[in-house]
Amino acid sequence: MPAASHPLVIFDFDGTIADSTAAICQLFNESLVATGFEAVPETEIRQRIGLSLAKIGKELTGLGPEHEGHRALVENYRERCIAGGLAHVRYFDGMQPLLTRFRQAGATLGIATGKGLRGLLENLDANYGRDDFAALACSDQVERGKPAPDLVDRVLKETGFAAHEAVLVGDTTHDVLMGQAAGVETIAVSYGAHDAATLAKSKPDKLLHSVRELGEALLPWQP
Template sequence: MRPRFRFVVFDWDGTLADSTGNIARALQEACRDVGQPVPDDLAARYVIGLGLLDALVHLAPALEKERHGEIAERYRHHYFAGDAQIALFEGARELLADLRQAGATLAIATGKTRAGLDRALSHHGDVSGHFAATRCADEGRPKPHADMVLHLMDRVAAGPHETVMVGDTTHDLALARNAGVASIGVSYGAHDSAGFGAYAPIGVAGSIREMRDLLLY
């Protein structure tokens, strides 16, 4: 096996971790807790992948700025109540191991905070060692700005032609486009893949198995 790209940057939620349902419910409950209209599933899933504050402001635009901390805390309360039960998608562990064995360098670019990603990785400690670098939304400009991928490329000395971004949302694909790197969409996560075409991904994976075929040959 050989990797098609030397450097593979993964989104976490909805790409490697089966967490989008828990995130959407936590966003909905947080809005309810602070007296804001509760978004439907489609609206809640749309903001997955953005930084938490950006997501919450998008869902509750009428909420006073001084209450942003309150709604963020309510989101964390609801999300953390169920995050220990979040599983990785079937085959994700094996794919990560095979990519590393084939010589690829791996990273994560996520809308989670650093504390949130560290907590998620602590639940799946057997995979954390596969990632040479990670970048979170509270460490710079969040998706879809190019900063996350550019920072990670700099960390591992990878060029644009060597790099691919893999994610389940248009935010991930826009991030890749803004950074000048290839992308692979994931159709089993938060966003409908019908919207992916505008970002010209090199492929769309409907499963981890299909992702493997796009990343290894």
């Protein structure tokens, strides 16, 4: 088995590992309507996936966290998630074999996500994937969410790697900007929440379009 191109590979989760973008948009709109707001176009939610729940709520409603309506929306969304609203989410085709190949090649894997830890663990367990990752960094474990570097910095600290030894893989500009702020190489994938044109504006080191291309880029000597 060839060596991975980087000792540490840090993934975003939703839209990068898991095919969850459509489900998140639907769940968010259900919460908006349930708490007295109007549903919004899916594109309005897609462009904000990866940010903290509080920030998404503020941008979609125009209300700050101190407002009752904002608190109701955030709580409703959390309750829907806890009740299993995203329990059916599965990995993209080919992702689980790719994660296995990374580990066989000696790479350490981590996750840096805007999800809360409870929700991430539920999704990982539903896909039998918790043991694949050496470090999990979630929005409720850091002071600042994306695009600040805190999530990546937490993974680096927990795994003991330096920034130059790591690469971040994500499907949004928020991921790319986070990786850049942390000083790691960045790979954007266009099969998730943000399209290729949007991702290109954030100037990732690589812009890829499929799980297969991701494997070819990070396991470059794989036959």
